[in-house]
Amino acid sequence: MKKSGLVGFIVFIFLLSACSQGQSQQSNPNDLSWDEIKQQADGTTVNIHMWGGDEGINQYMDEWVAPRLKEQYNITLERVPMDTQNILQKLQSEKQAGKKDGTIDIVWVNGENFKNAKENGLLYGPFRDQLPNFNDYYDQDSLAFQYDFGTPTEGYEAPWGKVQFVFQYDSNKISNPPKSFDELQSWINENPGKFTYPNPDDFSGNAFLRQLLYATVDDPKEIIEEPFSNEYATKKAEPMWEYLRTIKPDLWRNGEHYPASLTELDRLYSQGDVWMTMGYNEARAEHLIEQGVFPESTRSFVMEPGSLGNTHFLAIPFNSSNKSGAMAAINFLLSPDAQYKKLEPTYWGDNTPISVDKLPEEQQKKFESLDRGETVLSTERLENSFLPEADSGYVEWIKENWKDEIIRNQ
Template sequence: MRTHGLIGLLIILLLSACSGGESTPGLSEVTSKEWTDIEASAEDTTVRLFMWGGDEGINQYIDDWVSPRLAENHNVTLERVPMNTGEILQKLQTEKQAGKTEGTIDIVWINAENFKNAKENELLAGSFVDSLPNFNDYYQTDDPAFQTDFGTDVDGMEAPWGKVQFVFHYDAAKVDNPPSSFEELKAWTAENPGKFTYPNADDFTGNAFLRHILYAQAESPSAIYDQPLDEEAISETADDTWKYLNEMEPSLWRSGDHYPNTLTELDRLYSQGEVWMTMGYNEARAESLIDEGVFPETTRSFVMDPGSIGNTHFLSIPFNSTNQAGALTAINFMLSPEAQLAKLKPNYWGENTPISIEKLPEDMKEKFQSVERGESVLSQQELEESFLPESEAAYVDWMKEQWFNEVVQN
């Protein structure tokens, strides 16, 4: 009898565990509902947005603009939780391995190799973008930039939140004519020793700078971004890249003995006048730093031949979000014309938008077109003419390893 009692107790526990796992509906079940029902389910709930928190302008946009309006319009409380994306994915991976079906993350800001890793490890809830009214109404839904993310098929698992383009910043009070090509950059660095450097390859920005060099050394940039990584096929281009970087190294800040670990460190060197250039994704990021007195007022930006890499970044929903309706409502709101317009203005973030201006109502179209992004921001025409797509995500990790072997240890 005691044995039977133990077996019965185990059966009850197993059934309880199964029913507990089914208490949170799957994402497809939620997205199959009418949108008004999804929004109604989201009311009076809290949505936790985990995202990189290293930019105060971005943080202020979320905290001071998005959160209060989401609460006012939808009765949804948005909590921003700052955390590096790699740490977010590690947290989700640990929870996945532990079978934790009720997590603490409802939305994650993601793209590139982080999206690839999350998708491959089944850390995301599934496809949802087709259910978002604002995506369908105001975005070019078949835009290739929304279909792949650094070469990984999106499959509707992340919603386009913004797009950025890589630019270089310089102090016009110290630099009369910035370089127009990467060959000119190397020559400028030799003529101005110690006044240029770049973050190391582990840093997102530093890695992108190095991929620009790879593009520049190729017969054409498309030989890199149109092809999957094939180390043998690009060996000559890679050799030219390491040669370029090693030849430049003695002229870098501290003669290349130390590379900034982060973009924040490089920005600090620039703000203190130790170097005369910095760089980064987001063509308008200097505006808020100028306003805050971090960057000199004479900061301007430039791009170089053969072009400037740009990409789209996204919002996604983790596999164990306990508030999928809230997450959908918040993401849809952040894709709205009103939220995108506020994000475009330089007083918060100043970032470009993936929204299709031509699909907007006339009054909203005029508001977008009248935004003054700031004196340090290049014209939209110059940015569009210089735009280069990202290569597949595999190049990021390859660059980290090879740069260390071929440049740091050389």
């Protein structure tokens, strides 16, 4: 081989090697200006791993977000459906193996999963305060952004949305939905087989139990304000377990089987096997009606003592190989345009954590005039019923104890 050819070949191999290492050699975004972060993100691929159990959410990401992110930032967004717990297990395994160049760039996370990820060093940050859209359009002092189920966020996650737990029912079959858990118990007894709830390993099923826990103590503040402990939870939860044991014989399939997921419960509702479903999204029924999954007679309700609500977030794994791309993508997802589209019932209908009063006047009017759909309760009703989440320790505790208290305790 001629010398000039050899030199060219070496240069080619060097360039090929640099490209193959790709995004893993990016500079730390903490050391960069926002313009430099955007430049570094340009032309890259961002892999977002997130729960994929809601088709409206999936369509929002694939049909609306991805093409606009490509157009505005030249970023290719790859959505990978995966339960958050499995994501964290993957990250934990990679951390133990010393893998510095991971394949996950963004995770959708909150609550117990965020607490576990943060405590085990699975997240990159802090990064939130570098995002222009967060600084421009969000209340940076809001406790909803400073704490996640009682865990300080400290800039390791950025607020993406906020939701409240509501029940859906078929108004052609139920004229007056229950106003309390006592009334729900009576309704279940009078309509055997027409109600059930997901196994609390599922997030929605777990939220149903946490909602019930609030209702079976003298005052929800007892649970909200008290730090979690096994002893305290055991003491306060006995009325909840007794309630669940009481309604069990009149549940769908006599309480011998519980839906493994919200998707399964929704299917039972859409088929008319049960007359109610539920979910941690006050507007979720809109796109399900539009898609012909739920009957048009579907409506929503909340019960006393109130409706659980929380903020959900986006975070970046410690070993993301494209942290700049992840930050650029998250900044876009926090933008007024992306938040407005997410608020529309067309895809998702998810409520926004954005501070509308920080928006330009024209955008304020746009947000305030949006009709979220007939199944969505009024803003006033939702705000008046809002109850913050308690310590995230209750989530895992309920998972661990439900089988003993309800399944094995016949």
